[in-house]
Amino acid sequence: MLIVGAGCAGLSLAWHLVERGLGGRRLLLVDPRTEYGRDRTWCFWNVVEHPFEDLVTKRWSRWRVRHDGPWVERSADGLRYEHLPSDAFYDRALARLRAEPGVELRLGTSAGEIVEHADGVRVETSGGTLRAPIAFDSRPPPRRAASRPGRDVAFLQHFEGWQIEADRDAFDPTVATLMDFAVPQEHGVHFFYVLPYGPRRALVEATWFGTEVPGDAVYETALVRYIRESLGVNEWRITDREAGVIPMSAEPMPIRLSERVYRIGLGGGMAKPSTGYAFQAIQTFSEGMAARLDHDTLPEPPTPRTPFQLFQDRVFLSYLSRHTSRMPATLVGLFEQVEPKLLARFLSDRSSPTNALEVMAAMPIRAMTAETLRSYRLWLR
Numbered sequence: 001m002l003i004v005g006a007g008c009a010g011l012s013l014a015w016h017l018v019e020r021g022l023g024g025r026r027l028l029l030v031d032p033r034t035e036y037g038r039d040r041t042w043c044f045w046n047v048v049e050h051p052f053e054d055l056v057t058k059r060w061s062r063w064r065v066r067h068d069g070p071w072v073e074r075s076a077d078g079l080r081y082e083h084l085p086s087d088a089f090y091d092r093a094l095a096r097l098r099a100e101p102g103v104e105l106r107l108g109t110s111a112g113e114i115v116e117h118a119d120g121v122r123v124e125t126s127g128g129t130l131r132a133p134i135a136f137d138s139r140p141p142p143r144r145a146a147s148r149p150g151r152d153v154a155f156l157q158h159f160e161g162w163q164i165e166a167d168r169d170a171f172d173p174t175v176a177t178l179m180d181f182a183v184p185q186e187h188g189v190h191f192f193y194v195l196p197y198g199p200r201r202a203l204v205e206a207t208w209f210g211t212e213v214p215g216d217a218v219y220e221t222a223l224v225r226y227i228r229e230s231l232g233v234n235e236w237r238i239t240d241r242e243a244g245v246i247p248m249s250a251e252p253m254p255i256r257l258s259e260r261v262y263r264i265g266l267g268g269g270m271a272k273p274s275t276g277y278a279f280q281a282i283q284t285f286s287e288g289m290a291a292r293l294d295h296d297t298l299p300e301p302p303t304p305r306t307p308f309q310l311f312q313d314r315v316f317l318s319y320l321s322r323h324t325s326r327m328p329a330t331l332v333g334l335f336e337q338v339e340p341k342l343l344a345r346f347l348s349d350r351s352s353p354t355n356a357l358e359v360m361a362a363m364p365i366r367a368m369t370a371e372t373l374r375s376y377r378l379w380l381r
Contacts, residue, residue, distance in 0.1 A: 001017070001025055001026070001027050001028070001132055001133070001134050001135070001136070001293075002027075002028050002029075002030070002114075002121065002123070002130060002132035002134070002135040002136070003027065003028070003029045003030075003135070003136045003138060004030055004111045004114065004123065004135060004136070004137045004138065004139060005030075005031055005137065005138035005139040005265070006029040006030070006031035006033075006105060006107075006138075007031070007138060007265065008042075008086070008089070008265065008278075008279065008282055009138040009264045009265030009266075009268070009270065009282050009286070010029055010031070010136070010138035010264070010265070011029075011089075011090070011093040011094070011097070012093070012282050012283055012286040013136060013138075013264060013286040013289060013290065014027060014029055014093070014097055014103065015051070015093050015096060015097070015286070016286040016287045016289070016290035017290045017293065018096060018097060018100050018102075018103060019051075019290070020290050020291065020293075020294050021294075022100075022102050022103075025102070026102045026103075026104070027100075027102060027103045027104070028103075028104045028105075028106065028130065028132065029097070029103070029104070029105045029106070030106045030109040030111055030125060030127075030130070031105075031106075031107055031109065032107075032108065032109065032110040032111075032126075033107060033108070034107050034108045035107070036086075036087065036090040036091075036094065037086075037087055037090075038085050038086050038087040038240055038242070039086055039242055040086045040242045040244055041083060041084070041085055041086065041161070041195070041203060041242060042083075042084045042085075042086065042089070042278075042279040043081060043082060043083050043084070043195065044081075044082060044084075044277055044279055044280050044348060045079060045080065045081055045082070045344035045345075045347070045348055046059075046079065046080045046082055047079075047280075047344055047345050047348050047350050048280040048283070048284065048348060048350060050279075050280060050283040050284075051283070052084060052088075052089055052092065052283075055084050055085075055088040055089060055092060056082045056083060056084050057083055057084070057085055057088070058082070058083040058195070058197055059080040059081070059082050059083070060080065060081045060082075060083075060174065060175060060176040060195075061075055061079075061080055061174070062074070062075045062174060062175040062176070063075070063081050063175060063176045063177070063178050064175055064176070064177055064178065065177075065178050065179040065180070065181075065331070065332050065335045066179075066180055066181065066182055066332060067181045067182065067328040067329050067332045068181075068182060068328075068329075072332055072335050072336045073175065074335055074340045075340065076339075076340040076341045076344075079340055079341055079344055081176050081178075083195060084279070106127060108126075109125050109126055109127045110125060110126045111123050111124070111125045111126075111130075112124045112125070114135045114137055114261050116258050116259065116260050116261055119133070120132055120133045120134075120260065121133070121134065121135040121260050121261060123135065133260065133297070134260050134261075134262075134297070134298065135260065135261050135262070136261075136262045136263075136264050137257075137261065137262070137263050137264070137267065138263075138264045138265040138267070138268075139265075139267065140265065140266050140267060141247055141253075141266060141267040155209045155210060155211060155248040155249075155317065155320070155321075156208075156209075156210060156211060156212075156213060156245055156246070156247060156248065157207065157208070157209055157245070157246040157247075157248050157276045158207070158208055158210070158213045158243075158244070158245045158246070159193070159205050159206060159207040159208070159243060159244055160205065160206055160216075160219035160220075160223065160241070160242070160243040161193070161203050161204060161205030161206070161241065161242045161243070162203070162204050162205075162223055162227075162238045162240075162241055163201070163202070163203050163204075163238070163239045163240040163241070163242075164201070164202060164203075164204060164227065164233075164236040164237065164238055164239065165200055165201050165236060165237045165239055166200045166201075166202075166231075166233045166235070166236045167200075167233075167234075167235040167236065168200065168233070168235075169199035169200055170199070170200065170202075170231055170232065170233045171194070171196035171197075171198070171199055171200065171201070171202045171231075172196060172199075173196045173197060173198050173199060175196070176194070176195050176196070177192065177193065177194035177195075178193060178335075179191045179192075179193065179328075179331060179332070180192040180193075180194070180230070181328035181331075181332065182230070183222070183225075183226060183230070185328075186218075186222075187208055187210060187212075187214050187218055188208040188209055188210025188211070188212075189208065189209040189210065189320075189324060189327045189328065190206070190207070190208050190222070191207055191328070192204065192205065192206060192207070192226050192230070193205040193207055194231075201239075203242075204223060204226065204227055204231070205242075206219050206222040206223050206226065209248065209320070209327070213245055219243075246266065246271050246276040246278070247266060247271065247273075248271075248273050248274065248276060248317065249273055249317070250273045250274075250310055250311075250313040250314035250317055252269070252310065253267065253268055253269035254268075255268045255269070255301040255303075255304075256300065256301055259298055260298060262289075262301055264282075264285070264286075264289075265278075265282065266278065268285075268304070269304050269305075270282045270285060270304050272305070272313065272347070272348075272349055273310075273313040273314075273317060274312075274313045274316045274317060275347050277347065277348060277349075280348060281304050281305070281349065284302075284304075285301075285302055285304055288301075288302035289301055289302060304349075305349050308353055308356070309349055309356075312356055312360065315360070316360075319363070323364075326364070330363055330364070333362060333363070334359065334362055334363070337362040338358070338359050338362050342355055342358065342359065343359060346359045
């Protein structure tokens with residue numbers, strides 16, 4: 001088996017395949033990077049079990065959001081917002097894979113298009129031609145927001161974060177700031193995300209929902225302004241950086257591209273369209289896919305989310321595209337009106353249809369009803 005791209009999705013699938021014994025097959029992973037580091041942070045509520053729970057380095061029992069009013073702070077018994085650094089995940093996964101005789105990892109190897117033929121696949125790489133009976137492509141999709149005219153709405157969630165160390169105590173490490181919309185709304189819907197690790201250490205992230213990714217200067221200007229004006233920190237040291245672009249589209253992303261080629265990760269629709277959360281979905285999918293490969297050579301893949309969940313995201317994104325200026329107030333209103341455990345499960349794709357409708361009911365009823373009817377008609381086309 002061949003996995004092209006050894007990031008979160010590729011390593012996760014390989015991990016779960018190894019956990020099931022690989023079924024006597026060999027596994028090859030290729031990736032253009034030559035080394036791994038902390039290139040991103042994964043955060044989520046503790047509503048889904050996964051095999052990397054012991055790598056969580058920080059848990060917050062309280063979280064808050066705001067728009068143009070006071071902070072809305074929430075918590076619930078047993079519910080935690082958790083932080084898992086990518087370098088810890090990479091180290092764990094790589095150590096496990098490198099200890100497995102049937103697994104080979106080729107770093108510093110770039111790959112071209114995966115071509116299927118009668119009894120396998122072929123891909124040209126910088127290290128030569130590779131052949132395998134089956135391939136998984138975990139490379140990210142193009143950085144663009146694409147919508148099918150008249151049907152689907154798409155945004156990009158793009159961000160840059162700085163892990164900083166302030167020269168004085170400036171953070172409350174017991175509460176995470178999930179969305180602070182009380183900033184200039186430039187270049188799209190804009191908010192800040194702040195994860196405090198201690199009184200002087202935090203991840204400060206500038207995030208936008210929009211259709212275009214701005215230049216680096218926009219991120220730096222926004223981050224400096226927020227750290228100085230909103231956090232009141234004049235002197236700090238940047239200890240790490242991370243950035244990313246996550247597609248937010250309810251348009252179906254097929255996992256199975258052909259009989260022997262599968263797309264996984266963000267390109268396979270693992271990120272929840274309305275939020276961008278992906279880590280837990282990747283783990284659930286990888287476990288399910290490994291189980292199916294254990295019983296079938298070319299199985300049908302699991303679906304990351306149900307048609308109803310996709311429909312919800314389509315309605316939500318359609319509403320936001322038509323009422324973009326209402327987006328900050330709408331999102332803050334969900335945290336204010338919806339019971340925390342219910343909202344956490346909804347945002348993590350773990351709510352029932354009945355509970356999901358309860359969440360949607362907390363949004364503007366007339367506008368949401370119109371978007372539901374509109375999306376339903378488009379869904380039937």
